[in-house]
Amino acid sequence: MRKKTKITIDPKYILAVIVVFCLVVGVISYRFDEKMTPVRSAVGGVITPMQKGINVIGSKMAEKIDYITTMQRTVDRNKKLQKQIDELSAENKLLQQDKYELEEFRKLYDLDEQYAGYSKVAARVISSDNDNWYNSFVIDKGSQDGIKVNMNVMAGDGLVGIVVKVNKSYSRVRAIIDDSSNVSGTILKNSENCIVNGNLNLINEGLIEVSGIDGNAKIEEGAEVVTSQISDKFLPGILIGYVRDLKKDSSNVTQKGYLSPVVDFTGLKMVLVITEVKDSAELEEILK
Amino acid sequence: MKRYLSMLVMVVACFVCQTAIFPHLQLLHIMPNLLVVLTSASGFMYGRKLGMYAGFLCGALTDCIYGDVIGISILIFVIIGYVNGIANKLYFKDDLSIPITAIALSDFLYGLLYFVCFFLLRGRFTIFQYFAGVMVPEAIYTVIIGIVIYKFMYWLEEKLYPPEEVPLKAEGKIY
Numbered sequence: 001m002r003k004k005t006k007i008t009i010d011p012k013y014i015l016a017v018i019v020v021f022c023l024v025v026g027v028i029s030y031r032f033d034e035k036m037t038p039v040r041s042a043v044g045g046v047i048t049p050m051q052k053g054i055n056v057i058g059s060k061m062a063e064k065i066d067y068i069t070t071m072q073r074t075v076d077r078n079k080k081l082q083k084q085i086d087e088l089s090a091e092n093k094l095l096q097q098d099k100y101e102l103e104e105f106r107k108l109y110d111l112d113e114q115y116a117g118y119s120k121v122a123a124r125v126i127s128s129d130n131d132n133w134y135n136s137f138v139i140d141k142g143s144q145d146g147i148k149v150n151m152n153v154m155a156g157d158g159l160v161g162i163v164v165k166v167n168k169s170y171s172r173v174r175a176i177i178d179d180s181s182n183v184s185g186t187i188l189k190n191s192e193n194c195i196v197n198g199n200l201n202l203i204n205e206g207l208i209e210v211s212g213i214d215g216n217a218k219i220e221e222g223a224e225v226v227t228s229q230i231s232d233k234f235l236p237g238i239l240i241g242y243v244r245d246l247k248k249d250s251s252n253v254t255q256k257g258y259l260s261p262v263v264d265f266t267g268l269k270m271v272l273v274i275t276e277v278k279d280s281a282e283l284e285e286i287l288k
Numbered sequence: 289m290k291r292y293l294s295m296l297v298m299v300v301a302c303f304v305c306q307t308a309i310f311p312h313l314q315l316l317h318i319m320p321n322l323l324v325v326l327t328s329a330s331g332f333m334y335g336r337k338l339g340m341y342a343g344f345l346c347g348a349l350t351d352c353i354y355g356d357v358i359g360i361s362i363l364i365f366v367i368i369g370y371v372n373g374i375a376n377k378l379y380f381k382d383d384l385s386i387p388i389t390a391i392a393l394s395d396f397l398y399g400l401l402y403f404v405c406f407f408l409l410r411g412r413f414t415i416f417q418y419f420a421g422v423m424v425p426e427a428i429y430t431v432i433i434g435i436v437i438y439k440f441m442y443w444l445e446e447k448l449y450p451p452e453e454v455p456l457k458a459e460g461k462i463y
Contacts, residue, residue: 011336011373018344018366026359036358043352047304054308062312128311129354132318132422133402136354138307165356172354180410200407201417204317266314 041167048170051127052140059269118235120154120272121145126170135178135198136161139271142169150233152274158262159183159227159238160271176240177208177265185210185240186228192217193228196240196259206265210243211256219246225259235278290448292341295330299345302326302437307353318425321395323350325434327365328394329441331372332379332386339369339376364401368394381442384435391434392427399423 029036123139141147143166153160153173161181165172176183179200186193195212202208210225223243227234239262246257302322310319323346331339347362355361375390403418412418 011340011370014337014340015366015370018340019363022359022363022366024359025362026357029358039358040352043349047300047349047353050300050304051308054304058309058312061309065313127307129307131321131398131402132426133399133406134354138353179407179412201414201421204421266317 037167040165041169044167044170048126048138048140051138052124055126118274118276120274121147123147123271123273125268125271133179133200135175135181135203135265136164136172137175137268138170138172139273140170141273142167142171144168146275147171147273148277150277152227152233152235152238152278154238154272154274155263155268155270157239159234159240160263160265160268162233163273173271175265176261177203183234183240184228184231185225186236187213187217187219187243188224188226190217190219192219193230194225196225202258207244207258207260208241209256210246210259211249211254213246213255213257215248215253215255217255219243219255221246231278233278235274235276291334291338294444294448295338295342296345298441299323299326299342299349303346303349315429316425318422318429320430320433321398321426322430322433322437323365324368324395324398325391325430325437326441327369328372328391329387329434329438331369331394332375332390333441333445334373335376336370336373339373340366341369343367343369360405364398364405367401368397371397387435387438388431391438392431395427395430396423399426 121141123141123145125137126140127138129136139153147163147166149163149166151163153163159176161173161175161178163171164174174181175198176196177198179198181198183196184193185196192213194210197209197211199207199209213219221244225240225243227236227238227240229236241259241261244258244260246255248254249256302325306319306322310322313319327339327343327346330342343365344362347365348358350361350365351358372390372394375386379386399418399422403415407418408415
């Protein structure tokens with residue numbers, strides 16, 4: 001090996017070649033994204049099984065650590081939750097009665113249960129993003145399981161994010177706490193529209209931003225925010241979180257504040273993908 | 289050749305750990321950046337060429353799996369590898385100060401380039417908040433993990449190329 005006369009190229013030129021290469025590939029992948037899908041799928045096909053395996057080890061480790069640190073907290077919380085269960089079960093009975101009544105009314109009004117029955121597919125979170133600037137993650141279902149771009153992702157009963165990239169066996173989900181995420185929402189009680197956007201600076205506090213609420217609207221602390229009817233990607237009526245600390249913003253026309261999401265993004269393991277893509281073509285036609 | 293192959297294996301291993309183990313081991317919602325450590329260490333240990341090679345692999349993996357546009361991460365990592373390769377001239381094996389400084393600075397450089405590419409261009413101007421909230425904690429955590437990885441690479445280097453077999457003049461590291 002060493003005896004051969006090597007052709008040595010100055011690293012400067014290699015750098016220049018790589019820079020040009022990156023720009024070309026960047027433009028290609030930006031313009032013709034679908035051309036790059038085989039490359040992505042091939043790389044993912046090798047990497048994601050490894051991630052799946054290692055992820056098991058990772059979550060085991062995390063569980064062990066959690067187990068030690070949160071024992072006392074769990075006991076306290078258990079007491080609190082027990083109390084809450086009692087309260088809720090009482091409330092639930094009342095609600096159940098209301099529900100029967102509601103169904104009757106629905107029948108009268110000939111309304112279908114529009115939001116109740118989205119069909120869902122469960123998926124496992126196999127890896128998170130590789131740096132601290134983004135909040136997206138990879139799930140182990142892909143196009144072969146019927147996942148499509150723009151499908152909504154939930155955990156429990158709260159909105160987690162949206163599918164942004166689909167490959168054969170895995171897809172990438174952008175969380176609503178991501179800095180570049182914008183969701184148009186509605187405050188459930190008085191149907192005020194608002195915009196929910198992620199903010200990297202607030203992630204540590206477990207909050208996201210909510211803005212664009214009408215300045216005159218009176219909104220209680222803790223009001224529920226759900227995805228809006230007018231959103232072009234999110235299906236309506238999915239719970240996002242609860243409003244906190246609303247204030248008039250500098251323009252004095254709208255209010256902005258914080259929103260604490262219902263989903264706990266730190267311990268996300270299983271998510272539900274709604275296998276229904278919002279058909280915004282219909283909406284666009286109405287708007288025309 | 290051995291070095292190139294071992295690099296490939298290490299990049300894949302680090303990428304998998306980074307994405308599948310460290311999300312569970314976050315402190316203050318921050319995780320270390322192993323790929324920057326790897327690129328930076330390859331740079332100052334082996335020179336500009338291998339630094340760029342490691343950076344290229346790291347960037348390509350990141351872009352293929354997480355990126356929206358292929359090329360941006362490659363560019364960022366390759367620049368980091370190249371810049372660290374320049375520090376190869378200062379590198380002295382038994383001293384830890386160069387690795388620590390280089391890894392910390394590389395992580396800041398990474399954060400800065402990322403901020404410019406993905407945040408500044410979207411009109412987020414509050415760089416100091418990002419600096420305090422993301423870049424500084426990340427750099428500290430990364431340096432701590434980085435020393436472990438660097439020690440491992442150093443050990444591997446001694447295994448692959450035992451020092452007595454390689455005469456100093458023909459070391460072939462400085463390209």
